[in-house]
Amino acid sequence: MKIGIIGAGQLGQMLGHAARDLGVECQFIDPSDSPPAGDCGDVIQRPFDDAAALAELAATCDVITYEFENVPVEALHQIGGNVPVFPPADALRHAQDRLDEKRLFEQLDIPLPGYRAIDSREDMIAAVDALGLPVVIKTRRLGYDGKGQFVIKDRSDIDAAWIELGGTALIAEQWVAFDYEVSCIGVRNSDGDIAIYPLSHNIHEGGILRISRSPVDNPALAEKAEGYMRRMLSHLDYVGVLALELFVSGEDLLANEFAPRVHNSGHWTIEGSNTSQFENHLRAVMNRPLGSTASVDHAGMINLIGEIPDAARTLDSGFLHDYGKDARPGRKLGHITVTADTAERRDELVDTISRSVT
Ligand code: AMP
Helix, strand or coil: CEEEEECCCHHHHHHHHHHHHHCCEEEEECCCCCCHHHHHCEEECCCCCCHHHHHHHHHHCCEEEECCCCCCHHHHHHHHCCCCECCCHHHHHHHHCHHHHHHHHHHCCCCCCCEEEECCHHHHHHHHHHHCCCEEEEECCCCCCCCCEEEECCHHHHHHHHHHHCCCCEEEEECCCCCEEEEEEEEECCCCCEEECCCEEEEEECCEEEEEEECCCCHHHHHHHHHHHHHHHHHCCCCEEEEEEEEEECCEEEEEEEECCCCHHHCCHHHHECCCHHHHHHHHHCCCCCCCCCECCEEEEEEEECCCCHHHHCCCCCEEEECCCCCCCCCEEEEEEEEECCHHHHHHHHHHHHHHHC
16 A cells, blocks of 8 residues: 655655554655655655646555645646545635635534625725624635734724735635634544544644644533534545634634644644544545544643754653754744643643743
């Protein structure tokens, strides 16, 4: 069995490590020099939509998957006739366009913040009138980690927002004064078996995930999130891991966005779950039985962004994952996972470590 993976970043690398443990070979496509996943399989160094590279992957692999959501949907269609490609291209299409994504949530009766599509300055003014302030303006496509966003707090910000983001398809979203953010990570194989991880509580700074903790001690929220996840997986006839990010407001959950791939907020599953999200993604795309998604402990994950300080290499507790990337401001270079038998002890470890590495 050989799995083709479009993208050889850290997600590809962690998929590759899980594949090695399952005795499965991986081959990647990635245009960058020495990408992280180069340590666990052959990398075809070509753009993600390079027809010849995709054809080579399709010819040599039994199944194809991808590790990031900006893979052109056409690239999946190009190879889909020759080899199974999971997650399905339709899921990727919805995830690449915030308007399509929100319409999908509505169709599936998954609550979400109020929103409006924006194609002109007049639309922006109308959206502010309809949604009230603050609103966040986001590009419909190619935004990630909070990039391509502008928060309008006052009507006088409208011109600045239009100057910064106008000219491309946009969306306005009601600003949610959430209590905290969670993500739900689910997995489905081609037989339709579904497994769902306990919720992760996520802390972002500047739009980038900094810390995740799991499980979240709130069975009512977990049940709601699980219902939404099941609806999405079944409706999309989904195969693989899917991550759904949600805002918590009291006992309500509002969907923010979803990613049709393994997700940063699920990295804790490597040490903190019976089966990691990476192994379960591979099991799903190979249509093998899914592994248990039960937690083995209380887990915490701290992202290492911009640099991996020396302190991260000499920790008394915690598992360091160094992706082997060159340091650059704002770049995710690695993460540390901690596990503990109580939530309190886990939180102490997360606090101590995050203080020592930032
Ligand atoms: P996104 O790229 O849409 O996931 O946004 C990145 C982060 O910005 C989110 O994880 C939230 O912390 C924040 N954010 C995005 N949209 C909203 C919103 N409508 N209300 C409040 N915070 C938001």
